[in-house]
Amino acid sequence: MIGSLRGVVLERFTPSTVLVEVGGVGYLCAVTTSTFAELEPTVSCFLHIHHHIREDAQTLYGFTTRGERDAFNILINTHGIGPAMAMAILGTYSPTALISIVASHDTAALTVVPGVGKKTAERLMVELKSRLNVDSIPTTGSTDTVQSAAADVREALTALGYGADEIRDTMRQLSSSEGTEAMLRDALALLGARRAG
Numbered sequence: 001m002i003g004s005l006r007g008v009v010l011e012r013f014t015p016s017t018v019l020v021e022v023g024g025v026g027y028l029c030a031v032t033t034s035t036f037a038e039l040e041p042t043v044s045c046f047l048h049i050h051h052h053i054r055e056d057a058q059t060l061y062g063f064t065t066r067g068e069r070d071a072f073n074i075l076i077n078t079h080g081i082g083p084a085m086a087m088a089i090l091g092t093y094s095p096t097a098l099i100s101i102v103a104s105h106d107t108a109a110l111t112v113v114p115g116v117g118k119k120t121a122e123r124l125m126v127e128l129k130s131r132l133n134v135d136s137i138p139t140t141g142s143t144d145t146v147q148s149a150a151a152d153v154r155e156a157l158t159a160l161g162y163g164a165d166e167i168r169d170t171m172r173q174l175s176s177s178e179g180t181e182a183m184l185r186d187a188l189a190l191l192g193a194r195r196a197g
Helices: 033-038 066-076 083-092 095-103 118-131 141-159 164-172 180-196
Strands: 004-013 017-022 025-030 044-053 058-063
Touching: 004 025, 025 058, 033 083, 044 066, 058 066, 058 083, 066 083, 066 095, 066 118, 083 095, 095 118, 141 164, 141 180, 164 180
Parallel strands: none
Antiparallel strands: 004 017, 004 044, 017 025, 044 058
């Protein structure tokens, strides 16, 4: 079993696959969209690997942190989540953000993930709460406020005509401790800078 790889990125292939050369041998690794954007050809890298073995195929899934790999293992052991959906979830949210979403029961945040609808998000919320061990995290009024603020910002950005991908990428960069107005202001600044660039 392969547990990690340290080498140089030779090539990138869509969707989100990189060829990493280690000691003269090239390994194809599936990575999240966020990791894919970081791993330019000729760049040295270290990836924590999940070696996924099936009867008809073997796939290497690469992660920049051990926490991401651990979260991936939890996700694929959850009913209804395969490797592709697990990678989509981790490409949208960091493990810490995912725990926060589950702790605050923010199903709307999960529906931002490609391929996750409202019913799927509600089912995943129930299953992930126990698997991610967030039962002990108190659901306070402030958590409800954070959830509401994030939902309000997503709704406002949608109304302003921004696409789902733009909104998803922007929401990942916002601080959940801010109120609706501050989050929306920061979101518009990020989106404006991205479109100007």
